[in-house]
Amino acid sequence: MRPVKASTAAAVALAAGLLQTASFAPTDAWWAQLAALALLFGLVDRATPRVAALCGALFGWSWMASGLWWLHISMHQFGGIPWLVAALAVALLATVLSGYFALALGLAARWFAPGRWRLLALAPAWLLAELARATWFSGFPWIASGYAHTVGPLAGWAPWVGIYGITGLAALVAAGLVLLKERAWALAAPALLLPLAGLLLPQDFTASSGRVAVSLVQPSIPQDQKFDPARFATNLDALARLIESAKGQVVITPESVVPLPLDELDSATLARLSRPERPALLGAFLGNADDGWVNSVVALGSNYHYGKRHLLPFGEMIPPGFAWFVHAMGIPMEDQARGDHQHPWDVAGQRLRPLICYEDLFGEDFVQSAVGPDAATVFVNVSNLAWFGTAMIQDQHLQFSQMRALEFQRPFVRSTNTGATAVVDHLGRITARLPALERGVLEASVDGRTGSTPYARWLSALGLWPLWALGLLTLMGLKRAAS
Structure with a gap:
């Protein structure tokens, strides 16, 4: 078999990376993710180690750059960074993230000769690369491969193996497709049966804990007005009106909907936001200048609050050496403290567990x-995605909540500033959603759930280590078999 030319491999890898991005929400084209990875693996199977690493790098760069382009909006439109510098920053981030895939595929090509053993080795190598991206340097697993499978036959694996287990299974199916082309029927068949198994696996692990009526507030405040002191009174008045119109048993507002420390809110406004007959979670900042400000949600009328734990690099925490870049964007409260109180909030006969912004990526x-x-019994995500516009970002983030709902078989309710404010049931289905940029309150009845999935049980006991071990041991076993 003739090695693939570097120029041809580069062009196909770039195109396949774009196809990978197209597989995520809002298209929900799960099959495109398998096709994209099969294209990549087909290239790597015939490549030298150097070309294999190049393919991984270009595929990853194309995927990350096209899937994260909206970061440019926050830096240029709201951060005041020149558009070219912002574009270069996105390109640099994509380059760094693509390094995981370049390293994984390059090493797999070095350790395995072209053929069936290399193709099989690409699946655990891909899994390990995605695990590294999700956990190293605080982790940034945005649009991880498995998220394309919140729908489709592999979704049935979610309560058993979770997002990264599905990532590995999808890579194995992609390798199976290439093996099928190579007529290695005996090796391809088990891999290609994995989607069928996903359709047949038991799925009933939780039971209803009753229903709760929730009011999810979407104030739709433009980002350039959110932290403008001249707009505070107007915006808070509009927020109070939305809360006063709410009909649910529990009212939930977005992240940092009060864009200043809660102690600085005047008593009259706080009285309007606090309705004794209707408990509310209010997004605000707690803490002080000395100990640090904490991005929080506060249960008005009770002593419950939750502070964000997993902080966003460059937006909520400053990585060493990058203070100049973060300060240049003028992000309010850009170096925050980590919060506490991770237990659920007992309210209206349910236990609500808040998560702030991209914390829901880290199950x-x-x-x-x-x-x-x-x-x-119910997970609650509060976010402010107005920094990034509406194209792609909102649907991607909603898809992450869908995967968490599938993994833990719990409903997710989402209150956001500009979208996607939505309700996801315990089977990952979107049952209600407000249009983006529409000011209003989404009223919904949500079925809380009790019980635990197999994935939740083993993840709580062992973390992600079983998947790390599976990836490494599989590579070692394949290497021995190929010797």
């Missing part, structure tokens, strides 16, 4: 809230 961080007698 391993809050899995303890999905097991045991005091486990949450």
Whole structure:
């Protein structure tokens, strides 16, 4: 078999990376993710180690750059960074993230000769690359491969193996497609049966804990007005009106909907926001200048609050050496403190577990809230995505909540500033959603759930280590078999 030319491999890898991005929400084209990875693996199977690493780098760069382009909006439109510098920053981030895939595929090509053993080795290598991206340097697993499978036959694996297990299974299916082309029927068949198995696996692990009526507030405040002191009074008045119109048993507002420390809110406004007959979670900042400000949600009328734990680099925490870049964007409260109080909020006969913004990407961080007698019955995500516009970002983030709902079989309710304010049931289905940029309140009845999935149980006990071990041991076993 003739090695693939570097120029041809580069062009196909770039195109396949774009196809990978197209597989995520809002298209939900799960099959495109398998096709994209099969294209990449087909290239790597015939490539030298150097070309294999190049393919991984270009595929990853194309995927990350096209899937994260909206970061440019926050830096240029709201941060005041020149558009070219902002574009270069996105390109640099894509380059760094693509390094995981370049390293994984390059090493797999070095350790395995072209043929069936290399193709099989690409699946655990891909899994390890995605695990590294999700956990190293605080982790940034945005649009990880498995998220394309919140729908489709592989979704049935979610309550058993979670997002990264699905990522590995999808890579194995992609390798199976290439093996099928190579007529290695005996090796291809088990891999290609994995989607069928996903359709047949038991799925009933939780039971209803009753229903709760929630009011999800979407104030739709433009980002350039959100932290403008001249707009505070107007924006807070509009927020109070939305809360006063709410009909649910519990009212939930977005992240930092009060864009200043809660102690600085005047008593009259606080009285309007606090309705004794209707508990509310209010997004605000707690803390002080000395100990640090904490991005929080506060249960008005009670002593419950939750502070964000997993902070966003460059937006909420400053990585060493990058203070100049963050300060240049003028992000309010850009160096925050980590919060506390991770237990659920007991209210209206349910236990609500808040998550702030992209914390819902890290199921391993809050899995303890999905097991045991005091486990949450409903997960709540509050976000402000107005920094990034509306194209792609909102649908991508909503898809992450869908995956968490599938993994833990818990409903997710989402209150956001500009979208996607939505309700996701315990089977990952979107049952209600407000249009983007529409000011209003989404009224919904949500079925809380008790019980734990197999994934929640083993993840709470062992973390992601079983998947790390599976990836490494599989590579070692394949290397021995190929020798």
